[in-house]
Amino acid sequence: MNAAAELATGYADTLRDYIRAGLVLVPIPAGLKGPRARGWNLRAHCWAKPGQVPEGYSGNVGLAHVYAGTCALDVDHAELAGPALAAHGIDLAALLAAPDAVHIRSGRAGRDKLLFRLRDPLPSINRSAAEGFELRSTAKNGPTVQDVLPPSIHPKTGKPYQWAGDWHNIPPIPADLLTLWRRLLKDSPTTPRTVSQPARATPHGQRRKLPERIPEGERDTTLLSLAAGFVRRGHDLQAVNDRLQRINAERCTPPLGADEVDRIASQACAYGSEGFALLPHKLLDSPEWKALHPRAHDIVLLAFRRYDGTNNGNVALTWGDFDGLPGFAQKHTFYRHRRCVIASGILQQHEGGNTQTGRKPDLFAIAPRWLRAFSPVSKKEPGASVEKVHPYIDKQGVSAFVPVAARNGKKRRANRARAQR
Numbered sequence: 221m222n223a224a225a226e227l228a229t230g231y232a233d234t235l236r237d238y239i240r241a242g243l244v245l246v247p248i249p250a251g252l253k254g255p256r257a258r259g260w261n262l263r264a265h266c267w268a269k270p271g272q273v274p275e276g277y278s279g280n281v282g283l284a285h286v287y288a289g290t291c292a293l294d295v296d297h298a299e300l301a302g303p304a305l306a307a308h309g310i311d312l313a314a315l316l317a318a319p320d321a322v323h324i325r326s327g328r329a330g331r332d333k334l335l336f337r338l339r340d341p342l343p344s345i346n347r348s349a350a351e352g353f354e355l356r357s358t359a360k361n362g363p364t365v366q367d368v369l370p371p372s373i374h375p376k377t378g379k380p381y382q383w384a385g386d387w388h389n390i391p392p393i394p395a396d397l398l399t400l401w402r403r404l405l406k407d408s409p410t411t412p413r414t415v416s417q418p419a420r421a422t423p424h425g426q427r428r429k430l431p432e433r434i435p436e437g438e439r440d441t442t443l444l445s446l447a448a449g450f451v452r453r454g455h456d457l458q459a460v461n462d463r464l465q466r467i468n469a470e471r472c473t474p475p476l477g478a479d480e481v482d483r484i485a486s487q488a489c490a491y492g493s494e495g496f497a498l499l500p501h502k503l504l505d506s507p508e509w510k511a512l513h514p515r516a517h518d519i520v521l522l523a524f525r526r527y528d529g530t531n532n533g534n535v536a537l538t539w540g541d542f543d544g545l546p547g548f549a550q551k552h553t554f555y556r557h558r559r560c561v562i563a564s565g566i567l568q569q570h571e572g573g574n575t576q577t578g579r580k581p582d583l584f585a586i587a588p589r590w591l592r593a594f595s596p597v598s599k600k601e602p603g604a605s606v607e608k609v610h611p612y613i614d615k616q617g618v619s620a621f622v623p624v625a626a627r628n629g630k631k632r633r634a635n636r637a638r639a640q641r
Contacts, residue, residue: 231371232277236270238369241388244268244287246366248280251375253368253479254486255282256457258544261363261490263287280373282366283335290390291338291357292367293397298330300352308400320391323384324367326374333367336393345404346487349440355401359490376479434472440484443468443476447488452495453526459540461485497525503590508564515547516557520566523586533570533585566590 235245245267248255259265266284267273285291293315295301305312315321315334324333338357344365345355356365371380393401434442443464450460464481476484499521503509512520519537526535537558542548561567562584570583 232273235273239270244284246282246284248282250279253482282368284364284366285357286341286364291336293334294354295332296348297352304351321385322387322390325382335390337390338393365490439472439476443484447485451488452493454522457489516561519561535584537584
């Protein structure tokens with residue numbers, strides 16, 4: 221019996237047993253290690269009741285740590301993780317050999333994953349590139365991360381993940397490991413150590429250039445940084461992964477495995493974006509904007525999100541960006557709203573065409589009249605921003621919120637000053 225046939229036998233019942241034991245599951249397409257649907261890490265999109273598991277389900281499945289009250293110590297490189305954790309006072313060998321340990325194993329050498337109960341979720345810590353391990357619970361932006369559960373099929377080996385230990389009795393996280401986790405968060409409260417953000421040093425008005433060659437030792441951090449940029453521009457997991465896979469194949473020497481790139485893309489999407497985009501008031505108050513359907517507004521918003529001050533005329537807005545979103549159930553709906561945005565004059569279309577490497581998508585520019593008040597600038601946190609403006613302040617309106625005693629005191633001081641003259 222091959223792995224797929226073995227998986228199908230009683231698979232749905234196994235998943236329902238997980239849920240009855242208190243685990244919350246994330247459906248994952250077959251052949252992948254991570255979900256690609258928008259909002260996958262929201263509780264409403266997870267399986268928390270046995271009846272939510274479809275009959276005949278044959279995809280992979282992950283454990284939603286936050287909703288299940290679990291976490292994981294993910295050992296990506298045992299030869300790095302052992303000494304690194306020892307330097308922090310943690311005996312990895314003892315954790316792996318503990319009699320109550322619960323492992324998820326892929327069968328790949330030097331890799332292991334320990335599950336623990338964690339009452340209060342913590343932001344995940346990724347030290348895989350430098351120290352060979354991750355501590356996994358919540359994503360940077362709040363929702364859960366996930367880890368693939370047995371008997372899902374590993375996309376690279378083609379074999380099912382395996383349990384070691386009793387998954388019905390997942391032990392609590394050891395106190396010393398929990399202390400280390402909190403200390404690492406305190407040392408690096410905002411950004412995982414393996415995330416580099418060279419885009420911050422790029423002078424305003426200049427586009428960041430992709431390196432011709434990404435050498436070993438820089439592949440994980442470079443791809444993660446690039447993935448973070450794709451997320452900031454509003455690309456979903458599939459689009460991020462597709463771009464990373466192409467960059468990895470063309471520029472990484474040697475290329476990472478496809479599953480490693482899947483992991484980096486999933487990690488970046490789980491972190492999310494802390495940036496924001498602003499629309500000029502001139503646009504929001506215009507009859508062109510007010511005449512558009514709310515779904516057309518979504519298209520304009522994505523264009524402004526992807527505009528970075530250097531790429532006007534090279535902004536892609538495709539059906540794939542909106543497929544599955546509310547109000548975009550059919551492809552022709554998206555194209556109709558996009559045509560309306562172009563007809564309004566808010567966006568301008570630059571024709572694509574056929575090239576030697578395939579069809580080039582149509583690209584778009586924001587009409588210059590709407591950009592006069594909009595100028596993205598770099599800032600400490602990633603994401604779009606705008607130049608500082610000096611708003612009109614209604615002094616009379618502000619004074620209405622000054623406490624009465626303060627206003628009366630100011631009046632008395634003025635009266636005393638006049639009397640002394």
